[in-house]
Amino acid sequence: MPNITILEERQAQVLRKEDPGQVACGKRSVAGSVSQRACVFCGSRVVLYPIADALHVVHGPIGCAAYTWDIRGAQSSGPQLHRNSFSTDLQEKDVIFGGEKKLAAALRELIAATRPKAAFVYSTCIAGIIGDDVPAVCKSLTAELGLPVISVESPGFSGTKKDGYRAACDAIYQLVGTGDTSQIGPHSINLLGEFNIAGETWLMKDYFRRIGIEVVSCITGDGRVEEIRRCHGARLNLVQCSGSMMHLAQRLEKDYGIPFRRVSFFGIEDTAAAIYDTAAIFGNADIERRARDLVGQELARIQPELRRYRKILKGKKAAIYVGGAFKAFSLVRALRTLGMRTVLVGSQTGNPQDYAQLKELCDPGTVIVDDSNPLELAKFCLELDVDLFIGGVKERPIAYKLGIGFCDHNHERKEALAGFEGMLNFAKEVHASVMSPIWKFTPRRSKQLHFQA
Amino acid sequence: MNIFSIYNPDIVAVHTTCLSEVIGDDIPTIIKKSRDEGKIPEGKVVIHANTPSFVGSNVTGFANMCTAFVTYLAEKSGGTTTPTNVFPGWLDPSDMREIKRLAAELRAPITLCPDTSDVLDLPQTGIYEMYPKGGTTLAQLKGLGDSPRTIALGKFTAHPAAEALEKKCGVPFDALDAPIGLTNTDLFIDALRQAAGVEVPASIEAERGRLLDAMSDIGQYFHNVPVAIFGDPDTVIAVTRFALELGMVPKYVFTGATGKAFENRVNELLDGPIPPAIVKAQADLLELHERIKADPVKLIIGNTHGKHIARAEDIPLVRVGFPILDRIGHRLFPTVGYRGAMRLLEKFSDAMLDYRDRTCSEEWFELVQ
DSSP: OOOOOOOGGGGGGEEETTSSSOOOOSOOOOTTSOOSOOOHHHHHHHHHTTBTTEEEEEESOHHHHHTTTTOSOBOOSSOOGGGOOEEOOOOHHHHHHOSHHHHHHHHHHHHHHHOOSEEEEEEOHHHHHTTOOHHHHHHHHHHHHSSOEEEEOOOGGGSOHHHHHHHHHHHHHTTTTOSOOTTOOSSEEEEEEEOOBTTHHHHHHHHHHHTTOEEEEEEETTBOHHHHHTGGGOSEEEESSHHHHHHHHHHHHHHHOOOEEEOOOSSHHHHHHHHHHHHHHHTOHHHHHHHHHHHHHHHHHHHHHHHHHHHHHTTOEEEEEESSHHHHHHHHHHHHHTTOEEEEEEESSOOHHHHHHHHHHSOTTOEEEESOOHHHHHHHHHHTTOSEEEEOTTTHHHHHHHTOEEEEOSTTOSSOOSHHHHHHHHHHHHHHHHTOGGGGGSHHHHOSOSSOO | OHIIIIIOOSEEEEEOOHHHHHTTOOHHHHHHHHHHTTOSOTTOEEEEEOOOTTSSOHHHHHHHHHHHHHHHHOOOOSSOOSOEEEEOOSOOHHHHHHHHHHHHHTTOOEEESSOOTTTSSOOOOSOOOSSOSOSOOHHHHHHGGGOSOEEEEOTTTTHHHHHHHHHHHOOOEEEEOOSOSHHHHHHHHHHHHHHHTOOOOHHHHHHHHHHHHHHHHHHHHHTTOEEEEEESHHHHHHHHHHHHHTTOEEEEEEESSOOHHHHHHHHHHHOSSSOOOEEESSOOHHHHHHHHHHSOOSEEEEOGGGHHHHHHHTOOEEEOSSOOSSOSOTTTSOSSHHHHHHHHHHHHHHHHHHHHHHHSOGGGOOSOO
16 A cells, blocks of 8 residues: 555544554544545434334435445344335425425325334435424324324434434434333343344343343344333343443433443453343342353353364454444454454544543554544555454455455344354354455465466 | 545546535535635546436436536547447446457447446455556546547436537437347447447357357247346346347336336337236336236346345346345346346346246256256
8 A cells, every 4th residue: 555644634533552642533524534434314224223113214315215225234033114214205396395295195104004113204414404394294293193203313414423323312212211111120121222233132132031130122123112112111221332322321310210331242251241240230149140150151152162263363463443432342352352463443433431441452552543534444454464354344345455354343244243152153253254265365465476477 | 635635536526415405515616616726736627416316316316427527528629539439327347348348359449438347346456446447537538529429328327428428529329228138239239330430250240149049049948938127227128128039028117217218218129019018117116016916927137126026926036237235246247248148148047947946846857958
């Protein structure tokens, strides 16, 4: 890669562990930098997407719906309604004359046809700028049709993807507190920011069932409207994807006095810590004993195989670029479990505390980036000579074109990577990619001409 | 400024979005102002096309940007250059590569615009390239106006730019469909032969002959087979013609794009002794699914989005169109030209025969077919 310079405005968003100070973050992306981030609407859409018995209607021109159609591997054990991206397909004349009537008509027709438990209506850039009063349409249809029709305030121009997460939390909050909580027991939790990618929620629910903890709702993985309605009856919130769900956790704490804990189910250490911490909070000896048994059993099941992978992967170098920084912590630790070293790590939406913690956690020499772009990522991958890139769909071509193994840890992933079983899947996937025989033919590794003169 | 300082492109193509259109950003004025203020370095080019999501479809946006290449860049210098302009429309990079191969075989120099080969189908070189070696160059885009003729392959995605070029620089054009199938490829080869004043070499005749031979060999499996065809309009129009050449009966011919022109063109093609088909523009897959449920077909030809119908109704799906989201191969092997037709033929028959082998009763399960 020829000398790639970091844009002057971005200098503070890139540093090495040894450098003084902290990574600058939480900034708007620099125009012309080509950020890897997405828009406000996309942020809302991906958070609410897994609520499977709700209708998701995108109020805007067709593009916003088409490009977010069935894009998350968020599985449902029942309804599949969420996988459709319904749209009001706004046309030029709607832009001029307003789209409220069209929205109301679409909602009436879709609700009659699909019988959802609730409807989410996403405002896109256009809905925002032509001034459609989406909340008013939603309010009148809620009254008319007798089910919650909820406005999601997510015009793309109104901030960053993070603001979309917040809008999604506010939309969810309209359902909270409307269900009956009388049957909820004392040892009960909500899982916030867990999206059931490749069935991960089911693994976690199984762990909690086995140690005697009731999961009232998962927001939003394999999500159901009824569960969200009664989530305020749980005694504790576990927040996994903190980037998206901190706002909801804080509101539930403020209004209902439900404490929350940030947890992660990626990697052995973090999964075990999440289970132990949760058990400890309830202060029940039986739960704590069952938690120890569970962790013991699960570790015994996966350790021998993990050790085999560790032997092979020891000393390999990895780059991590993910949406939320909290996941990056877990990945650094999970890679350590596999004997690997993280030499580049970054996120799209990390906050100052995240980056301070990341800096603390990383090995000497590690480069830390906030809101990076393809050229920077490619430059560091080559300079640091990584063997593996962990990222999402936008990072995949960068890795493959450079001849680097890749692990998809974003919401398009096909394997469950959370929990103990997920750690084993993660090891398998990392191993399969890093050790693929294909890389030895690529110019970066072969170091020789394939046709000798 | 940041784009030029970090990425250093020769040309920036600005696509407007819903937002910039509605707030009324005047792109030409912004471009001019940026140039005057020195934000666009000397010798660098900025062009734009209006592509708000609320007007037309993906096809409209593609056609608008192709037209912008012409209106911004094509020049008539007075001299006439040899290359024939070929506007390929909405195709895979492998198709662009095949069009260039056919032209080279004919010894007909062409300027292909746009050209995604060696851009979207780069070899693995160990380098993440921002500006791969492929694509139409700026000099070629300027030279479009000096060409004696344009061949435009697709009513929706290629003809608008050809019309703009005729208007701007007086370059006449052949308005053809995409070169998918036997006749459509014949028409393309013939147009190129005439424009370039060359003879069709024996090698191309032989390629055509091999396709025809394969069609005769396997035609029995296609005759009177009801099919559904859907996708982007230019692809659907061309594939419909190929289906008819094979004796298939297109039962549903759908596109999501707008425009009566689609229905008119398909109905022209269907004008013959075949049962009436349902031809619809601005249609959706829900309707296609309902119709197939009520009155099934034996094969669906369309893009990835057809997989839900194919699975629900247990009907084989052959993927055609760009981009295909869930299978490899489309950027590697062409659909256009005689070779592309051979590949489609293989895919159609594989899909139908695999289905038959999987579902037929034992006495019909045969080793030799």
